[in-house]
Amino acid sequence: MKQILWFRRDLRIEDNAILSAANADVLPIFIFDKNILNKLPKDDKRVTFIYDSVLKLKKSLQEIGLDLHIFYDEPINVFKKLKNDFDEVLCSVDFDDYAKQRDEKIEKILPLKRFIDSFILNPNDHLKSDLTPYKVFTPFYKSLDFLTSSNEIETYKRNPNLKIIPFDYNFIPKLEDLGFTRQELPDFLNEEIKDLLKDFSLRIKDYQNDRDFFYKDATSKLSVHLRFGLISAKQVFNYFKRVPNSDFFIRELFWREFYNYILFHNPKSEFENYNKLEISWNENEDDFINWCEGNTGVPIIDAAMKHLNNTGLMHNRLRMIVASFLTKNLFISWKKGEKYFALKLLDYEASSNIGSWQWSASTGADAAPYFRVFNPYIQSKKFDEDGIFIKSVLKELKDVDSKDLHIENAIGSNLFINYAKAIVDIKISRQMAIQKFKEAKNENL
Ligand SMILES: Cc1cc2nc3c(=O)[nH]c(=O)nc-3n(C[C@H](O)[C@H](O)[C@H](O)COP(=O)(O)OP(=O)(O)OC[C@H]3O[C@@H](n4cnc5c(N)ncnc54)[C@H](O)[C@@H]3O)c2cc1C
Known part of the structure; x- marks a missing residue:
C-alpha cells in the first residue's frame, strides 16, 4: 500500500x-x-x-x-x-x-x-434530540459539557513506523516562483508558538474583562496559527485547560467550532442569507470603496479598515463595528464585506467569516437582532476612550482632543484638520436600516 x-x-x-x-x-x-x-x-x-x-x-x-x-x-x-x-x-x-x-x-x-x-468536533455529531442541528450557540455549547468539562481531549498520535517512499523530485519553489513578493508580517507571526501560548497564559486572567478593549493586547492572537493548522484546536484546548481562569477563553474557541458546524449543515449560507430574508441592499460602489479604504469620515471605522489594509489584522470588536457599519449604516450586503475580509484577513477562515458576517448583518443563524445597530461613536468612546488605537493608525489625528473622536463629525467640521465629514448620518441610517429589516421580515411571513 x-x-x-x-x-x-x-x-x-x-x-x-x-x-x-x-x-x-x-x-x-x-x-x-x-x-x-x-x-x-x-x-x-x-x-x-x-x-x-x-x-x-x-x-x-x-x-x-x-x-x-x-x-x-x-x-x-x-x-x-x-x-x-x-x-x-x-x-x-x-x-x-x-x-x-x-x-x-x-x-x-x-x-x-x-x-x-x-476542528475539534465532527459536525455530524452533536445534533439536538430531534436529530436536527443546533442553530443557537449557547445550547450548542451546553450540549458539549461532557467535552468542555474534561481536562484533556485525546489527540492524534503519530504512527512511528511510517517509511518515506523514495521519490525523485526535489523542487522547492521560491516565493517569487509562485508570483509573490515577500511581505513584512506582524511580529507575533515570527514568534514560536510555544512563546505565544506562554505569553497568553500570563494574560488570560484578564481576558474576559479586557478582550473588547482593542487598544490593549488582551487576546491570544492564535487565529492565524489555528487557520493554517500550525497548532490544532485540541492542542490549544489542552494547553489552556491546565491554566487557571481559562473557561471564558475556552468558550470562545467553540465559536470557531460553532461556525464550522453551521456552515457544514447549511452550505448555502456561504452565498445566501441564512434566515432567508430578502433584502434589497444598497449597491452604491462609492460607499463600498470608502468603507474598504477607510475613508468614511468616522474615525473608528477608518482606523480599523486602514489597519486591516496595512497589517492583515483586525480585532474582534472592530470587526463587529465595521461589519455593523457596512451592513446597517451603509446598508451594503454582508457578502461584499465578507469577500473583502477574505482578501485581507491573515486569519481568514471561511466558516468563521461567513458566520460572523451573517451575525453582524442580522441574517445569520445565531444573529444580532436587526434593531440592535452598533453606534460607532459610542463603541469607540467605550473601548478606546483616549483614542490610543485610533490615533496610532490615523496619525493626522494625533493632536486632536480625544473626546472629538467620539462625536459625530466633530473632526470633519474642524477647518484646521484635513479629515472628511462622515459619508452617512448615523441616526438616520440606523432608522432606515431598521425600517428595511422590518419590511423584509413582514414580506417573509
Ligand atoms: C465580521 C467578523 C469576521 C470574522 N472573521 C474571522 C475569520 O475570517 N477568521 C477567524 O478566525 N475569526 C474571524 N472572526 C472572529 C474573531 O474576530 C477572530 O477569531 C479573533 O479576532 C482572532 O483573534 P484572537 O486569536 O486573538 O482571538 P481570541 O479572542 O484570543 O480567541 C481565541 C480563538 O477563538 C476563536 N474565536 C474567538 N472569537 C471568535 C468568533 N467570534 N468567531 C469564531 N471564532 C472565534 C478564534 O479561533 C480565536 O483565535 C470574525 C469576527 C467578525 C465579527
Missing part, C-alpha cells in the same frame, strides 16, 4: 490526523494551488506566512525521517501525474465550497480519505 499524505491546512506534525492514520509507505506532499494563488494579489501577506510554514513543516518532517514534496500546480494535475504509483490519498477535511468541489474531482482520480483535523 502506498499512501500520499496531502498536507493542506494542517501544517504541523503533532496531533496530525494523517500522520496518525497512515499505515504504509508514504509520500507527504503540499501543493501550492494555482487555482487559489492566481486570484490573489502579489503582495498577499498570507502567502509569505504559508510559504515559511510549509518550509518549516518540511524540516520537521525530515527530523522524523520523512520529508515533504512541494508542488506548484492545480491539485488535479498533480494527482493525475501521481495516480499510477499510489493507492490512496489521506488529507484533512475542509467544508467550504471550493474545497468540496476540488476534493470531489480528486476522488475521481484516487481514493481520498478525509479526516476531521482542523
Whole structure:
C-alpha cells in the first residue's frame, strides 16, 4: 500500500490526523494551488506566512525521517501525474465550497480519505434530540459539557513506523516562483508558538474583562496559527485547560467550532442569507470603496479598515463595528464585506467569516437582532476612550482632543484638520436600516 499524505491546512506534525492514520509507505506532499494563488494579489501577506510554514513543516518532517514534496500546480494535475504509483490519498477535511468541489474531482482520480483535523468536533455529531442541528450557540455549547468539562481531549498520535517512499523530485519553489513578493508580517507571526501560548497564559486572567478593549493586547492572537493548522484546536484546548481562569477563553474557541458546524449543515449560507430574508441592499460602489479604504469620515471605522489594509489584522470588536457599519449604516450586503475580509484577513477562515458576517448583518443563524445597530461613536468612546488605537493608525489625528473622536463629525467640521465629514448620518441610517429589516421580515411571513 502506498499512501500520499496531502498536507493542506494542517501544517504541523503533532496531533496530525494523517500522520496518525497512515499505515504504509508514504509520500507527504503540499501543493501550492494555482487555482487559489492566481486570484490573489502579489503582495498577499498570507502567502509569505504559508510559504515559511510549509518550509518549516518540511524540516520537521525530515527530523522524523520523512520529508515533504512541494508542488506548484492545480491539485488535479498533480494527482493525475501521481495516480499510477499510489493507492490512496489521506488529507484533512475542509467544508467550504471550493474545497468540496476540488476534493470531489480528486476522488475521481484516487481514493481520498478525509479526516476531521482542523476542528475539534465532527459536525455530524452533536445534533439536538430531534436529530436536527443546533442553530443557537449557547445550547450548542451546553450540549458539549461532557467535552468542555474534561481536562484533556485525546489527540492524534503519530504512527512511528511510517517509511518515506523514495521519490525523485526535489523542487522547492521560491516565493517569487509562485508570483509573490515577500511581505513584512506582524511580529507575533515570527514568534514560536510555544512563546505565544506562554505569553497568553500570563494574560488570560484578564481576558474576559479586557478582550473588547482593542487598544490593549488582551487576546491570544492564535487565529492565524489555528487557520493554517500550525497548532490544532485540541492542542490549544489542552494547553489552556491546565491554566487557571481559562473557561471564558475556552468558550470562545467553540465559536470557531460553532461556525464550522453551521456552515457544514447549511452550505448555502456561504452565498445566501441564512434566515432567508430578502433584502434589497444598497449597491452604491462609492460607499463600498470608502468603507474598504477607510475613508468614511468616522474615525473608528477608518482606523480599523486602514489597519486591516496595512497589517492583515483586525480585532474582534472592530470587526463587529465595521461589519455593523457596512451592513446597517451603509446598508451594503454582508457578502461584499465578507469577500473583502477574505482578501485581507491573515486569519481568514471561511466558516468563521461567513458566520460572523451573517451575525453582524442580522441574517445569520445565531444573529444580532436587526434593531440592535452598533453606534460607532459610542463603541469607540467605550473601548478606546483616549483614542490610543485610533490615533496610532490615523496619525493626522494625533493632536486632536480625544473626546472629538467620539462625536459625530466633530473632526470633519474642524477647518484646521484635513479629515472628511462622515459619508452617512448615523441616526438616520440606523432608522432606515431598521425600517428595511422590518419590511423584509413582514414580506417573509
Ligand atoms: C465580521 C467578523 C469576521 C470574522 N472573521 C474571522 C475569520 O475570517 N477568521 C477567524 O478566525 N475569526 C474571524 N472572526 C472572529 C474573531 O474576530 C477572530 O477569531 C479573533 O479576532 C482572532 O483573534 P484572537 O486569536 O486573538 O482571538 P481570541 O479572542 O484570543 O480567541 C481565541 C480563538 O477563538 C476563536 N474565536 C474567538 N472569537 C471568535 C468568533 N467570534 N468567531 C469564531 N471564532 C472565534 C478564534 O479561533 C480565536 O483565535 C470574525 C469576527 C467578525 C465579527
